Amino acid sequence: xxxxxxxxxxxxxxxxxxxxxxxxxxxxxxxxxxxxxxxxxxxxxxxxxxxxxxxxxxxxxxxxxxxxxxxxxxxxxxxxxxxxxxxxxxxxxxxxxxxxxxxxxxxxxxxxxxxxxxxxxxxxxxxxxxxxxxxxxxxxxxxxxxxxxxxxxxxxxxxxxxxxxxxxxxxxxxxxxxxxxxxxxxxxxxxxxxxxxxxxxxxxxxxxxxxxxxxxxxxxxxxxxxxxxxxxxxxxxxxxxxxxxxxxxxxxxxxxxxxxxxxxxxxxxxxxxxxxxxxxxxxxxxxxxxxxxxxxxxxxxx
Amino acid sequence: xxxxxxxxxxxxxxxxxxxxxxxxxxxxxxxxxxxxxxxxxxxxxxxxxxxxxxxxxxxxxxxxxxxxxxxxxxxxxxxxxxxxxxxxxxxxxxxxxxxxxxxxxxxxxxxxxxxxxxxxxxxxxxxxxxxxxxxxxxxxxxxxxxxxxxxxxxxxxxxxxxxxxxxxxxxxxxxxxxxxxxxxxxxxxxxxxxxxxxxxxxxxxxxxxxxxxxxxxxxxxxxxxxxxxxxxxxxxxxxxxxxxxxxxxxxxxxxxxxxxxxxxxxxxxxxxxxxxxxxxxxxxxxxxxxxxxxxxxxxxxxxxxxxxxxxxxxxxxxxxxxxxxxxxxxxxxxxxxx
Amino acid sequence: xxxxxxxxxxxxxxxxxxxxxxxxxxxxxxxxxxxxxxxxxxxxxxxxxxxxxxxxxxxxxxxxxxxxxxxxxxxxxxxxxxxxxxxxxxxxxxxxxxxxxxxxxxxxxxxxxxxxxxxxxxxxxxxxxxxxxxxxxxxxxxxxxxxxxxxxxxxxxxxxxxxxxxxxxxxxxxxxxxxxxxxxxxxxxxxxxxxxxxxxxxxxxxxxxxxxxxxxxxxxxxxxxxxxxxxxxxxxxxxxxxxxxxxxxxxxxxxxxxxxxxxxxxxxxxxxxxxxxxxx
Numbered sequence: 076x077x078x079x080x081x082x083x084x085x086x087x088x089x090x091x092x093x094x095x096x097x098x099x100x101x102x103x104x105x106x107x108x109x110x111x112x113x114x115x116x117x118x119x120x121x122x123x124x125x126x127x128x129x130x131x132x133x134x135x136x137x138x139x140x141x142x143x144x145x146x147x148x149x150x151x152x153x154x155x156x157x158x159x160x161x162x163x164x165x166x167x168x169x170x171x172x173x174x175x176x177x178x179x180x181x182x183x184x185x186x187x188x189x190x191x192x193x194x195x196x197x198x199x200x201x202x203x204x205x206x207x208x209x210x211x212x213x214x215x216x217x218x219x220x221x222x223x224x225x226x227x228x229x230x231x232x233x234x235x236x237x238x239x240x241x242x243x244x245x246x247x248x249x250x251x252x253x254x255x256x257x258x259x260x261x262x263x264x265x266x267x268x269x270x271x272x273x274x275x276x277x278x279x280x281x282x283x284x285x286x287x288x289x290x291x292x293x294x295x296x297x298x299x300x301x302x303x304x305x306x307x308x309x310x311x312x313x314x315x316x317x318x319x320x321x322x323x324x325x326x327x328x329x330x331x332x333x334x335x336x337x338x339x340x341x342x343x344x345x346x347x348x349x350x351x352x353x354x355x356x357x358x359x360x361x362x363x364x365x366x367x368x369x370x371x372x373x374x375x376x377x
Numbered sequence: 378x379x380x381x382x383x384x385x386x387x388x389x390x391x392x393x394x395x396x397x398x399x400x401x402x403x404x405x406x407x408x409x410x411x412x413x414x415x416x417x418x419x420x421x422x423x424x425x426x427x428x429x430x431x432x433x434x435x436x437x438x439x440x441x442x443x444x445x446x447x448x449x450x451x452x453x454x455x456x457x458x459x460x461x462x463x464x465x466x467x468x469x470x471x472x473x474x475x476x477x478x479x480x481x482x483x484x485x486x487x488x489x490x491x492x493x494x495x496x497x498x499x500x501x502x503x504x505x506x507x508x509x510x511x512x513x514x515x516x517x518x519x520x521x522x523x524x525x526x527x528x529x530x531x532x533x534x535x536x537x538x539x540x541x542x543x544x545x546x547x548x549x550x551x552x553x554x555x556x557x558x559x560x561x562x563x564x565x566x567x568x569x570x571x572x573x574x575x576x577x578x579x580x581x582x583x584x585x586x587x588x589x590x591x592x593x594x595x596x597x598x599x600x601x602x603x604x605x606x607x608x609x610x611x612x613x614x615x616x617x618x619x620x621x622x623x624x625x626x627x628x629x630x631x632x633x634x635x636x637x638x639x640x641x642x643x644x645x646x647x648x649x650x651x652x653x654x655x656x657x658x659x660x661x662x663x664x665x666x667x668x669x670x671x672x673x674x675x676x677x678x679x680x681x682x683x684x685x686x687x688x689x690x691x692x693x694x695x696x697x698x699x700x701x702x703x704x705x706x707x708x709x710x711x712x713x714x715x
Numbered sequence: 716x717x718x719x720x721x722x723x724x725x726x727x728x729x730x731x732x733x734x735x736x737x738x739x740x741x742x743x744x745x746x747x748x749x750x751x752x753x754x755x756x757x758x759x760x761x762x763x764x765x766x767x768x769x770x771x772x773x774x775x776x777x778x779x780x781x782x783x784x785x786x787x788x789x790x791x792x793x794x795x796x797x798x799x800x801x802x803x804x805x806x807x808x809x810x811x812x813x814x815x816x817x818x819x820x821x822x823x824x825x826x827x828x829x830x831x832x833x834x835x836x837x838x839x840x841x842x843x844x845x846x847x848x849x850x851x852x853x854x855x856x857x858x859x860x861x862x863x864x865x866x867x868x869x870x871x872x873x874x875x876x877x878x879x880x881x882x883x884x885x886x887x888x889x890x891x892x893x894x895x896x897x898x899x900x901x902x903x904x905x906x907x908x909x910x911x912x913x914x915x916x917x918x919x920x921x922x923x924x925x926x927x928x929x930x931x932x933x934x935x936x937x938x939x940x941x942x943x944x945x946x947x948x949x950x951x952x953x954x955x956x957x958x959x960x961x962x963x964x965x966x967x968x969x970x971x972x973x974x975x976x977x978x979x980x981x982x983x984x985x986x987x988x989x990x991x992x993x994x995x
Contacts, residue, residue: 271811272819272827275881278778278809279831280801289830293821427900571765572927572971598901601930601973629979640978642905643930646957647974650934655906659870678984705983 117369123362131179140169142176143327154347162347164337168327170347174355176329182359184241184324185310188248193303196253197296200260201287205268214261218254226251230313231322239322248310255306256299263295297374304367308360315356331356391415392560392592393439398452400434400443406664407450409434410616411687416592418559421583423607423624424596429660431616432596436564439594440479441469456560475505478553482565484545487552488537494548495521495533498555505556520551525581543574547581554585561585561593567602579606600643604628609695612636615661615671617687622696632698632706635672670699678702719792720889720921721754721777726786728772746772748945750786754889759915759922761932761953763968764942770925773942774893777923778809790889805835808887812894814874818866824852824877825862828884835885851880855910872903876910883914890915893925908934929972933957941965 130137139158146167154162154170161170203214221229233247267273268291276286317323318332326333331352338348393416400409409431416422426432437443439454441461454461457476459468473479481487489497498517502508508516514533521529524547537545546566553561563582567575583606586593597603603610603624610627612620612635620633631637641654658675669684670676676683680702687699727750732743747769754760762770775781776788779797788795790803797804811817819827828851829844831837838844849859855876866874875895882890892911896904912935915922926932932939933953940950941962949962960966 271813271817274780275809275811275817275878276819276830277780278804278807279834279881279885280804281830281834285830285834290819290822294819427902573765573967576967576971599973600901600975604975625976628976631978631980634983637978637980637983639902640975642902643973643975644904644908644928644934645930645975646933646969646972647977648930648934650908650912653905653909653934655909656902657906659872660900660902707980 114369114372116365117373120362120365120367120369123358124366127178127359127362128182130175131182134175134179138169138172138175140172142168142172142329144168151341151345153345161351162345164334164348165341165345170334170351173329173334174331174351177331177334177352178355178359180324180328180330181311181314181332181356184244184314185307187241188245188252188310188314189303189307191245191249192252193256193299193306195249196256197260197292197299199253200257200262201264201291201295203257204261204264205283205287205291211261214257218258221251221254222258227313227316231317231320234317234322239317239325241324244314244317244323248313252306252310255302259299259302260295263298264291267291267294297370301367301370301374304363304370308363311356311359311363315352391417392457393594394453394455395435395439396453396455398435398438398454399450400431400438401448401450402664403446408447408616408663409438410666411689412452412611412613412618413689414594414611414618414621416560416594418590418592419586420609421586421593421595421607423603423610424594424613425598425600425603425610426613427598427660429615429663429665430613431663432598432613433564434663435613436562436594436596440477440562441473442479474501474553474556474558476556476558477560477562478550478556478558480546480549480553480561480563480566482568484542484549484569485537487549488545490537493534493536494540498533498548498551501552501555516555517551520554521548523554524548524551525577541574542570543578546570546574546578550578550581550585554589559591561591563593563595565597566595568597568599575602576605582606600628600639601645612639615666616664617666617671617699618689618697619672619699620697622692622694626696630706632692632696632703633672633700634676634678634702634705638675678705718756719753720756720790721752721795721923722787722789723750723752723773723777724787724789726750726773726776726788727784728769728776728781729784745945747776747783750942750945750947752940752947752950754921754923756921757919758938759924759936761924761926761936761939762942763926763929763932763939765927765968767944768942769945770942771893774809774891774923774925777889778807778891779804805885806888808882808885808890810875810878810882810890810892810895813898814871814878815898817878818874820866823863823865824848828862828881831881831884837885847884848880851884852877854883854914855880856906870903871899872907875899875907879907879910879914883918887920889921889923891923891925894927895924896931897927904931911935929957929968941968 139160148167149159149163150165150167152159152163154160156162159169159171161174163169164173199214203211229251230247233250234243237243237246273286273290276290314323315330315332315335318330319336321336323332324330334352335349338345338352342349395412395414398409398412399407401407412431412435414422414424424432424435434443434447438449439456439461443449449462456472459472461469461472464472488494495514495517498520499510499513502513502516518529518533521532526532526544526547537548540548561582566582567578570578579602582593582595585591595603595607607624609622610624611618612627612633614635620627620631620636627636628640631640638654638656641652642656644653656675661671668686670679670687673679673683682701688701690698690701690703692698726747727745728747730744730746731741733741735741750769750773762773764770772781776783777795790807795803797807825845825848828848832844832847838847845862848862852859852861857873857876857880861869861877866877869877895911896907899907908931911922914920924932924936936953938951939953939956940947941956941964942948943964949956949960949965956965957969960969
């Protein structure tokens with residue numbers, strides 16, 4: 076029902092609750108709680124990711140076998156075999172156990188690689204936005220330069236140069252990924268800094284560091300957190316890609332990407348060797364994306 | 378510019394006739410209850426109220442532009458004899474723009490920023506009349522002239538961002554008039570404009586109403602604005618009508634405690650701080666008010682009976698009040714001309 | 716009582732300008748083009764104008780949020796340098812227009828005010844901070860429990876009161892109110908205006924009131940400066956300017972000011988009324 080030529084004005088004060096009686100808990104809060112309960116995406120996503128994380132954390136207890144122990148006599152068993160629920164690979168290693176240890180390696184490495192760019196990038200973004208001037212110009216320039224490169228290529232090149240390994244992965248991701256958080260934080264911080272409560276804090280004599288930390292940061296962090304969930308998917312894909320290329324976590328440690336790469340020659344007959352790790356990556360990615368969606372919906376209401 | 382103090386008999390061949398309108402939001406809340414008003418040709422009717430009063434939603438209901446999840450749940454809206462609720466979408470399309478023109482608060486979002494204004498107006502003309510492109514363009518230029526643009530031919534080639542707020546709003550009005558409507562619905566048309574520009578736009582609207590003999594519904598929270606252009610006022614509070622009557626009457630001799638309190642709370646050119654009296658409390662959130670009079674929590678004259686229900690009392694000569702305690706008001710002889 | 720508290724001389728503020736990296740001249744905008752003002756201690760001074768007149772920019776210069784391009788501002792006889800002189804900065808505080816942007820949505824009222832008290836060394840210890848906060852809230856007509864709530868629990872008018880309490884927390888001498896009632900419902904505006912008037916009297920504040928509405932200014936202020944396009948076009952006492960505006964722009968502004976027919980009822984419910992009342 077649109078009237079040709081006019082943009083329908085967004086529902087404003089007439090429909091949304093604006094003024095409230097003194098000190099009464101607001102009706103919108105109840106609506107939010109209702110939303111989270113009904114927020115299937117968030118619940119399912121959290122369920123999946125937390126389950127995987129726990130499995131990875133307690134890998135030692137959960138995995139039926141040692142993931143690196145080779146047993147050539149039992150090589151290439153199909154799923155459903157005795158004591159090997161998901162079969163074995165060409166060296167007789169239990170697929171299920173390798174998946175579980177792979178979860179630990181991949182998810183936790185990804186988490187470790189996520190935290191530094193998140194913290195550093197957000198901090199740089201806020202400082203650049205609030206201080207402005209040449210700091211801002213330099214930061215924006217750096218962001219633009221790094222973003223001009225194809226990310227995956229850059230990352231792989233870095234890992235190649237620095238040598239495979241978990242530390243390298245973390246360094247590489249940190250060096251490149253901070254820009255996204257910086258840009259996100261900068262945009263949000265600029266908007267926030269123009270708001271009157273920040274001006275009030277400035278006039279009131281609150282020191283700059285405190286304004287950035289206690290006023291601006293808490294009000295912009297939710298967007299970054301939502302983004303971080305999606306970012307983690309990308310990082311996991313990056314790690315498993317490295318594994319696939321042989322540049323990841325060094326063998327014989329279990330890694331989903333390495334598992335896929337090793338499974339390639341056997342794909343025609345022992346399909347499970349490639350499919351299971353692939354499915355694991357997809358499920359983890361979906362779980363994280365669902366969390367991101369759920370959070371985005373939830374945080375929409377302030 | 379003087380306002381005629383005419384009173385149109387209600388529901389009598391009126392251009393717009395709204396009877397007992399109720400609007401409901403998903404979840405059962407009713408931001409608008411039992412609202413009636415009518416507008417005839419050449420009349421400017423003001424709907425005044427604060428936030429949460431339901432005035433904007435009422436207008437949107439008349440225009441058929443209620444947002445998703447918000448519906449008319451009772452009452453009738455008749456435009457030029459056509460029942461809007463029961464009309465087919467084809468009839469509605471004919472109505473919109475053709476019989477009813479709309480002007481909203483934010484001129485910048487009502488205009489397409491990438492299209493020159495002449496073309497936007499011409500488009501609106503073409504939608505509502507079978508004319509050639511040339512004729513549409515000529516009409517657009519004519520309208521721009523009517524709106525006070527000094528060089529309409531040249532102005533038609535401007536983009537919205539090249540105009541000031543007041544001029545943009547005039548373009549919006551021109552678009553609204555392109556279909557030669559008989560009814561103009563305005564939702565806070567001057568709120569986003571400066572005071573001096575507001576005057577000009579209001580004068581324009583008043584002039585249009587007289588020259589083109591169209592009916593105007595003007596929704597505003599600003600009593601000053603309403604007082605300048607309106608023949609009649611409908612005062613709304615908490616989703617209900619609290620009072621209706623000739624503008625001058627309502628402003629000089631209110632017949633509802635809310636109107637009375639509001640008039641004493643508005644700073645005017647002539648009042649001083651000692652005259653100002655604030656109204657304790659806050660207006661109810663949309664749909665929050667229950668069965669009784671929504672003003673009860675803030676009314677110093679509220680009685681238990683006031684919470685039971687609201688009845689519109691006809692005071693004669695086009696005056697209506699929702700206050701059952703009419704004994705509060707000094708009894709003046711009803712003036713029919715001023 | 717007529718000591719000059721604030722003096723503004725030939726204030727100019729230009730945005731943009733300068734040259735870009737290729738040495739081309741960048742566009743500039745002159746928001747304030749030579750403004751002179753004096754504000755006396757204890758008085759209520761209004762700066763009136765429409766949007767774009769530059770009045771908010773002048774206010775920001777006075778409060779220290781904006782650095783003037785040129786011109787002088789002196790406060791209590793000394794040049795105004797709030798960035799360097801923290802006593803000066805503390806003495807001038809501001810109340811903002813938008814009740815929904817002027818409070819940190821993630822901070823409780825108590826923390827926000829408490830932070831200001833602590834940072835400026837106004838109180839020692841949590842208990843003292845809470846006591847002082849309760850005092851401030853009471854001054855603006857809010858209950859002490861409001862301390863523990865976040866801004867979203869409050870209506871627009873209440874948020875403005877909190878904003879006023881915050882501005883008063885560090886005992887300013889000069890309060891700059893930038894359109895403090897423009898974003899509020901009409902029935903609430905009056906209560907804030909009455910509050911400001913009372914506070915000014917009780918605390919002996921000097922007030923600079925920025926507004927686009929001459930009617931509002933009339934309620935509260937002693938003297939007024941009318942700004943248009945970056946300069947002051949007329950100034951004087953409120954009574955004189957409103958009664959006999961000399962400048963054409965002031966006249967236009969006055970014409971556009973809210974004017975209502977005089978209301979003929981002063982009180983409801985009294986039995987004694989006009990002679991035409993019919994008995995029984």
